[in-house]
Amino acid sequence: MIERIVMSFPAPTDYTYEQSLDLNTFIKNAPVTFFFRVAGEAMAAGCIHDGDLLIVDRSLDALSGKLVVAAVEGDLVIHRLCLDQGRLQLQPLTQSHPYKGDFDIWGVVTTIIHNV
Numbered sequence: 001m002i003e004r005i006v007m008s009f010p011a012p013t014d015y016t017y018e019q020s021l022d023l024n025t026f027i028k029n030a031p032v033t034f035f036f037r038v039a040g041e042a043m044a045a046g047c048i049h050d051g052d053l054l055i056v057d058r059s060l061d062a063l064s065g066k067l068v069v070a071a072v073e074g075d076l077v078i079h080r081l082c083l084d085q086g087r088l089q090l091q092p093l094t095q096s097h098p099y100k101g102d103f104d105i106w107g108v109v110t111t112i113i114h115n116v
Contacts, residue, residue, distance in 0.1 A: 023035075023055070026055050026110065026111045027055065027057075028057060028059075028110075029057060029059045032057060032058040032059045032107075033055060033056065033057050033058070033059075033110075034055075034056050034058070034107065035053060035054070035055060035056075036053070036054040036056055036069065036076075037051065037052075037053055037054075038050060038051060038052040038053075038054060038078075042093075042094060043078055043093045043094065044094075046067075046078075046080075046093030046094070047112075047114075048078060048093065048112060049114065049115065050115075051115035052112055052113060052114050052115050053112075053113040053115070054069070054078070054109050054111070054112055054113075055109070055110050055111035055112075055113075056069050056106070056107040056108065056109055056110065057107055057108055057110050058106065058107040058108075060107070060108040060110070061108075062081050062088075062105040062108050063081065064081055064082055064083035064088065065080065065081065065082070066080070066081050066108050066109070067079070067080055067081075067108070067109035067112075068080075068081050068090075068105050068106070068107065068108055068109065069105075069106040069107050069108075069109065070090055070103045070104065070105055070106055071103060071104040071106055072090070072099065072101070072103045073101070076106060077090075077092075078093065078109065079091055079092055079093065079099065080093065081105070082098060084098060090103055
């Protein structure tokens, strides 16, 4: 059996605009939380696109599987942190081979806001 999904929403009413979006609700530790605007399409395979806004928290533990901002060869990059044979490595979102050089974790991506 195939279910139908309606891909629309009702017309706006007076009740639609009662509450605005407050980005502070995404922030757990303000002094160490930063906003980054993504430049380029290198991360499109990971659903991160040019113009997207990232919220990055420097106080969180960088665990395997998390998206992180890392300092690699003087640049800040977005990669997935992965554990391989007991060693943390950076997995680029667009390649299958992890980065095996030196890096420093700058912060953990907590929220991605897509630009439409």
